[in-house]
Amino acid sequence: MVSFMEELWESVLTPGPSPILLKATNATFAVTIPLLIFLAIWDKNIHYWFLSLISTGLWLSINWFVKEDRIAQQKLDKEKAEATAAANAKTSDDSDTEMEPAAHPPPTGEVAGETTAPTGESSLVEPVEKHGDLKARAVSSSARSGVSTEDEWEKVSEGEQPKEL
Template identity: 45%
Template structure:
């Protein structure tokens, strides 16, 4: 019994559904249905019938989802096995080394480029100035005038 709870705890951190988690889910929903039936017999309230129907619908939806998820995981595993088999077969059939085949894959989409003697002139977007700081030994790089003004405004706001 302790191993069952340990498996449930570990299944929380495992992606997807695990058989232990599905068993725990089904036992929990069955217990809830028993409690709702007992409350229905004790009170004869329609509310417990409605809750039982909702519980049954949720229970069946969870089981349906888990089965569909398992089907998709099986398909994905089968597809991966096929791709691995094809990759192994093509690797065995080729006489090239891995480096040669990688180089050919890299070169194949690259088209030859023709060189041009024309030079495109790019105009600067803004005026650049040196930033000066009053602290000794500090000289920053080049920046635009607008950025320096923003920094100056922030410093004056902090001083207030």
């Protein structure tokens, strides 16, 4: 029992659903729901029926979530395995030399950063004109507030007439 409690405590502090945490959750709901149904019949109180329905829905949703999480994790593991296999296939050449991929020269009419279209066609990308260095905006005096909120409240309260008792 001590080892179960230690494993349960460690599984609470680790992310993701662990098997020991799921066992404890399912055992708790398996005891709670029949107890709520018994109390609903014995006490004839509708609140116990609603609590048992809410508990049942929560129990089913927790188990559904764990099932979907396992499916997603298996899919992710499968994708990682396929990616690793593909990477191993690429790097497992018989030659010991490294080759860089061949650089493709730019098509005719393109110079680094500029695009020109052949005669008779419009260019899809137009070069951006440079207008010089960026300058910081000057902050206008109207943007700054020299008045405190207390002064503003005084102005508002000046317009009000005092109420007579």
